[in-house]
Amino acid sequence: MRRRALAAAGVAAGLALLLPATAAAHGLVGKQDLPIPRWLFAWGAAGVLIVSFVALATLWPSPRLQELRERAVWRVPGARALEVLGGAIGVVVFAVVVYAGLAGSQSPQENLAPTFIYYVFWVGIPFLSFLVGDVFRLFNPWRAIARAVAWAATRIAGRGALPEPLEYPRALGRWPAAIGILAFAWVELVYVDRDDPSTLAIMALAYAAVQLVGMSLYGIDPWLRNADPFGVTFSLLSRLAPLRWHDGRLLARRPLAGIVGLDPRPGTVALVCVMIGTTSFDGFSMGTVWNDVAPDLQRVFMDLGIGAETALQIAFTIGLVAMVLLVAALYRLGVEGMRTVGEAHSARELAGAFAHTLVPIALAYLVAHYFSALTYQAQAMAYLISDPLGDGSNLFGTASASIDYGWISANAIWYVQVGALIVGHVCGLILAHDRALALYRDVRAATRSQYWMLVVMVGFTSLGLWLLSAASQ
Template sequence: MTAGSLRGRRAVATAALALTVGVAVGSDVAAASNVVSGLQGGSGTVTVPTWLFLLTGGAVIAASGMLSMLVTDRAFLEEIHSWSLTLPEPEAVRKWLGRLGAAVTAIVLALVVYTGFTGPQLGSASFAVLVVFVGARAGLTMVAYAVGNPWPAIDPWRRVAAALPHGFVEYPADWKRWPAVAALLALIYVEIVTPLTQSPATLAWAVLGYSAFAVAGAVAVGPDAWVRNGDPVSTWFRFYGAVGPLQRTGEGWSLRPPGSRLREADLVTDLSDVAFVVLLVWELTLSGFVVTPPGETVVEALVGVGLPPVVAYLLLLLAGFALFLGAYLLAARRSRERATTYLTARYLALRFAPSLLAIAGGYHLAHYFAFFVSQTPSLWTALVNPLSPPAPPAFTRLVLPGWFGTLDIAFVLAGHVLAVWAAHATSFDLFPGRLQAIRSQIPFVAVMVAYTMLSLWLLSMPTGTTPFVQG
């Protein structure tokens, strides 16, 4: 191939990539201008027919998938995804920063427990609630997928377990990451059926219980095995951190294009990893579903046939997770059929699963960015006065401008576009033929379209409170 031909192909590829991003941004503006979505008891108002709004969002992802398929220059794809800049971090710096970070986190956790029991029993004025849900659930997770995984440097439970006698039993290799999946399901369930955001004392008990669980697990099988396989928090941040531009290496940090890590084969290595990744998408969908009118109707219907509310929520959690996971695994089987490849459906499921992490990041940002920004004044007030909090009126929410709601739609669609691009790059790693690579993506893009339309549908709904969960 001549240099001029190569430059021409790269120009076409660059234009297609730019057009993909442009379509996404343009649709964000068009859709978001008609939607105002509130994350805390607000309402989403769609001034165009809902079916047209959802169809537009789904069409954006389908269009971005088709446009990305125009980028078939393997050298260009490799050039984009392999670019990196090494940021050295001396071993001594890493060691002491880790110790300092873990010590600070341990102090914060102790304050969470103490203030949860002794502080004001009002979620919006509680150090415990604000730090856990605004600082960690929202802010720290955003740091993971927007910057890089911060958890290894601040994990206090691993440090405690490492200082104790540990490694009494060998972690069963066949278990893979299924304990982390089960533990995350349990955490999601507890968050749904208990008033953690409204009752600081309940949250303090939950933090104590999880701390005991995390330390006991790390002591039993050893900190390294536990963090890698059984700890849902470490797995949570490891997967979200894979989306970020900063990736830790043996020499320090590597600055890369966002999402570049998602094409690598060593990120998702077992079906338990696939389940965890899908669960990250489902838990955000579920948290939005249960506070919208359709979710309230489903829960009330289940309770109406005689199920206790706690059983109804458990059934909804597990059934929805099974549906999301089943849809993804079905896409993997269809991908194998369309690509006519010797690669197994299981292997395709493993390789394409990391692209869903971009979707999870977009969902998380849509759910929590406005919440985080609006609660920043209260979080700062709590951090400055953890032991002697002022009266609740001192804890104020930042009033956001009306256009802020447009960002929710932008975040959802941007996450999906990045996911489509990551899946596209992965397909060209797997298949030698361009047509074969393109055909393999179609079932996964179809699943992404379905996820997009569902998430946008939820964003268009008014939101309330979780039925039958009392503070």
Template structure:
């Protein structure tokens, strides 16, 4: 087959390389002192690009992007919230899914509730035009499709959720207090004490999130009367946290995008910093008053509450698919509801810190 990979991706490797890559970029953003220097970032981008090209050449582009590339895995998670999907219609996906090497939704997850092959771009490329469908769907429907994803994907999603939370928490007085507490123990270690503490934070916060999630999934399993084994709950309900993650990302980065994003305006006229003024915008000064604290708070509260509501709905929908009656579905969701309320409250507290301090 044209474009066949040179090396077959080991099944045990799953998407763990993508998780390692995500940890690396999270460390660059939150800890690495050169994370804001163009020269350092240029080398990071070049290295990342080389690894991506080599990975796609050796393992095939779809396999690498689905299991080895951190950004593709992250955006695939977030894309499940979108109102669009590509699908190889049922009846036309039999042959292409058999030869799909990236692990499509129709054959990678046992007991899948999917009708047809959804959002697998390898199958989409291989399928006949008559069986290709581009569909419009309600927002967030893609989060409750019924797959039991792999442990690596669950770990990746929890890490993505935890890392952006840590990014916000690291700017609060609470984190300063933790740094002060740990300083006497870390200071004797060679190297920067601040970077060591930040590195521990970026590593331990996802582990804390994962521990709480696994613990509550066990409780969900018990409340379902054993109809949902704990492993199935862990692998099925990870997507229910995506709306809250999206809402928190919006809240956390809104000011940054609207204010720092204005730097694009002068850069389009002088992209290389050589003194050009191609479009006459090189002298533009960003307007830091484009949003105020009140507007930022309203958007943050609205998005986080809306994300919480959608997450509860997604979790309830998944539960209805897995239990024999509505009462069990509702009861089993009490622990997940508590988790979502707690995370939403923590997110609101973090977002509010720059406004009250």
């Protein structure tokens, strides 16, 4: 078993080397003037993780996070009305984005739809989620429409007259969410028409239709908890927040405590691996290694008689899937390492029990990768909200606003990215250590079980910094 784990470590390290790295593709990074080489940051980050690991082993002898304690800090006045208002805002925004995509200028820079979907929605909401909780649930337009339809149908047909929803298949778990996020990443990173506003609008409509059908079949909450890719992803990240909105109350809890109670139903590990792997590929695809490999891979498919554009998309699809599999392999390495401790925990059980430890890493990759994009591209919203169709209108008097690329230095962006990666991985270590203490018979066994998890965390950190570095060159 130990030999297998060592072999897996070698393979994973080799793959990580061949498939270098990831974290700033969509980032717009200026020229950095760093006092030390970038690779030294990776060494420093690894040092921080090793010191943290030793400190946890000596100073954290019993589980502290396994029990969730929350306290109400604020009762939201008019919570019901606020929920209706939030849903209505979500529906209006969704309608405006779709309309802009269909009826506006088809230039991605002039149209509201691409910037809103890729930066405000896909990047902005995760940032908000880990700061203030699950805000998307409040504004989720598909949830709002489904709830409005259910309310109207109940009023018309009478309570109890409507058929009960089907039971959501337990075996499916979060798999639809994992597949959905992979599909979205494919559109964002591989599809040639990814920036085409009308194509994005049609996809948004199709997505909404699938969500509405799913909710009508399986019920609103069971569907949203398992199968709405964005809803599930944002909800997962919001578990890291120190705040939770529930039943008209704002609850406070210790940082990281919310993620500990994550139910490891089927598809959970896959979803987190997809989140990390797709973000990684975004950075990797901007680096020199992929740009050396991709044309050769494209040529292989062109030699089979496939057109150049399709061949390139196939090559990128292979890269995307390979990166997700690499992340899954690294996690599997940590799980196999834990099994060497000798207690009778199956790989499946351990994979589920430690799945939550990957969530801060997914968030760290997201912050590291998209921070610069968010700081710059989100500014474009200032003029896009005044001219969402790109037809020269000036609804709010901000159509002449522009993006200030000088408000934050390239060095500051780099330090935020490195800091996010280090903090995210230290949080992952803390969560893994605490869970190991709850699972294993003593501190010694728990610490030994985490040796390979440490390898995984150092591997993810190095991979993340490698990707950042590759995309910054």
